[in-house]
Amino acid sequence: MLPYLLPSLLGLLLYTLGANTSAIQHVSRQTCQSTGTHCPPGTLIVGSNSKKASHKTLQSAINSLPHDASPQTILILEGVYTEQVNVTRAGPITILGQTSNSKDATKNRVTITWKAGNRDSTGNFDNVYSSVMVVAPTLESSLTGSGTTGWPVPEDTPFGNRDFRVYNVDFVNTWADYSDGPAHALSLSRANGGFYYCGFYSYQDTIYIGKLGNAYFYSSIIAGQTDFLYGFGTAWIQSSAIQLRGCGGGITAWKGTNTTTPNKYGVYIVDSDVRAANSSIAPDIKGKCALGRPWNSQHRSIFARSYEDGSIKPQGYVDWIVSGVPRYERGVTLMAEYRVYGPGVNETARIEGGVTDVLGPREWEKFSTPQKVFGDTRWVDWSAVQGRN
Numbered sequence: 001m002l003p004y005l006l007p008s009l010l011g012l013l014l015y016t017l018g019a020n021t022s023a024i025q026h027v028s029r030q031t032c033q034s035t036g037t038h039c040p041p042g043t044l045i046v047g048s049n050s051k052k053a054s055h056k057t058l059q060s061a062i063n064s065l066p067h068d069a070s071p072q073t074i075l076i077l078e079g080v081y082t083e084q085v086n087v088t089r090a091g092p093i094t095i096l097g098q099t100s101n102s103k104d105a106t107k108n109r110v111t112i113t114w115k116a117g118n119r120d121s122t123g124n125f126d127n128v129y130s131s132v133m134v135v136a137p138t139l140e141s142s143l144t145g146s147g148t149t150g151w152p153v154p155e156d157t158p159f160g161n162r163d164f165r166v167y168n169v170d171f172v173n174t175w176a177d178y179s180d181g182p183a184h185a186l187s188l189s190r191a192n193g194g195f196y197y198c199g200f201y202s203y204q205d206t207i208y209i210g211k212l213g214n215a216y217f218y219s220s221i222i223a224g225q226t227d228f229l230y231g232f233g234t235a236w237i238q239s240s241a242i243q244l245r246g247c248g249g250g251i252t253a254w255k256g257t258n259t260t261t262p263n264k265y266g267v268y269i270v271d272s273d274v275r276a277a278n279s280s281i282a283p284d285i286k287g288k289c290a291l292g293r294p295w296n297s298q299h300r301s302i303f304a305r306s307y308e309d310g311s312i313k314p315q316g317y318v319d320w321i322v323s324g325v326p327r328y329e330r331g332v333t334l335m336a337e338y339r340v341y342g343p344g345v346n347e348t349a350r351i352e353g354g355v356t357d358v359l360g361p362r363e364w365e366k367f368s369t370p371q372k373v374f375g376d377t378r379w380v381d382w383s384a385v386q387g388r389n
Contacts, residue, residue: 024073024094032075033168034100040073047077057083058095058112065089076169078109085112085133087191090161097168105197105221105241110169117175117183117204126151127205131184132171136160136210141190144182144208148296148327149257150232153190153211160191163379170199170221179204179226179248188213189233192379195220202228203245209233209267211257216370216380223277227253230295235267236370238385242269243277244311247285250318252292252301252335264366264373266300266334274344275309285311291337291356293320297329302359302367304338312344315353328355338364 024032024040032039036052044061047053055061058081061074071092078098087093097110116130123146128134136142137160145151175183182205186195189210199221200206206228209215213233220240222229226248229235232255242251251274256265276282289311292301317335319328327333336357337350350356357363370377 029096029167030102032073033096033098033102036075036077036098039075039096040071040094043073043075045075045077046081048079048081050077053077057081059083059085062087062089062093065091065093067091071163076110080111080113082113084114084116084131087133087135087161087164088137090137090158092163093161093165095166095169097166097170099168102168103197103219105168105170105199105219108168108170108197108199111172112169113172113174115174117173117181119181127182127184127208128187130173130175130182131187131208132173133185134187135164135191135193136187136189136213137191141212142187142210144187144210144231148255150211150255157190159212160189162192164188164191164193165196165379165381166194166198167196167384168198170201172199173202173206176203179246184208188215194218194380196381196384199223204228204248205230207231207235209235214374214379216374216377218381218385224251227251227293227295229267229269229292229301230254231267232257232265234265234374236373237267237269237272238370240269240272242272242274244275244285244289245277245281247289247311249320250290250292252299253295253320254292254299254301255295256298256300257296264300266302266373268302268304268367268373269306270304272303272306274303274306274312274342276311282309282311287311287313289313290318291316292335293318294327294333294335295320297327297332299327300334302334302336302338302364303340304364304367306340307342308340308344310343314346314349316346316350316356317353319355336363 101107127144143151171185173183185200190212204226206224209231223243225246230253338359
């Protein structure tokens with residue numbers, strides 16, 4: 001998708017010592033997606049108007065899966081499916097979107113869509129109810145809550161899905177064609193999720209990675225306007241397209257807390273492409289989009305080796321000041337860049353802005369691979385990242 005970034009992946013690939021044994025072999029996955037044959041035994045087929053399908057909706061297929069640790073596969077046939085999807089199963093799940101271009105997210109032929117948002121300011125209606133897809137073991141663990149600390153998750157809450165994978169599926173929240181309150185395309189908490197060649201489209205709060213959530217995105221498209229990458233957990237976005245549909249708040253708005261796993265929580269946008277969603281909007285948002293703002297002082301986000309177009313504010317990140325109190329705290333908040341390039345980069349303005357850290361190689365080193373950030377990455381499909389899948 002971004003061929004000029006491939007050389008920068010070499011360092012990352014040195015750490016990928018093999019795919020998870022539960023992964024579908026790349027030949028069978030691609031064949032399954034393109035022809036519906038050579039799928040793993042027991043694969044469920046979803047289709048709204050096909051005799052081959054055993055289920056008309058993805059939720060119906062998920063509900064039929066056994067409550068055990070067996071790996072399960074679902075193939076979704078080409079089409080648009082209007083539904084909210086909720087995944088609580090702990091056993092491995094692989095969801096495949098039918099496509100003849102399995103390495104190109106712009107050619108996806110399966111869309112899961114829903115129209116919901118949250119305009120409530122009292123905290124009585126949670127953002128999670130707007131989600132197109134929710135991956136979490138319980139409702140309580142998926143709630144975003146309000147304020148800087150969010151919803152307190154009960155201590156006895158189990159971890160959810162440890163190996164959830166999706167390939168070539170677009171998740172689209174059609175609540176509004178502008179920022180009009182939180183409208184999730186994806187909510188993932190207390191789970192490990194890998195998303196390959198997928199699309200996530202909304203305007204405000206597109207992707208929420210909640211407490212104890214771990215998400216890896218590869219060669220995907222993420223579109224939004226306001227705080228559209230936010231959460232408490234950990235997200236690594238690799239070789240993907242960040243599409244700016246407008247400017248509001250920031251691209252990232254993270255809320256790190258001590259309820260996250262003892263890893264390097266935050267959001268990492270690596271070897272990716274950050275630019276206006278289309279040429280018609282580019283002149284209107286030139287120099288207006290912030291890389292992020294701190295939802296609380298423990299915000300952590302890094303843009304590394306990524307292209308930034310002229311939409312980005314000269315100062316990069318901005319502080320979030322509420323009732324005269326800044327949320328940025330020097331030495332605690334980390335809003336950073338490492339070897340970014342493009343017309344959106346202005347190192348002088350970054351320094352003068354006072355909240356954007358420009359990292360050197362030594363500072364970046366401890367965050368430089370998914371293994372160093374997540375710790376355990378056996379749930380990541382490294383064969384897809386290495387180009388074998």
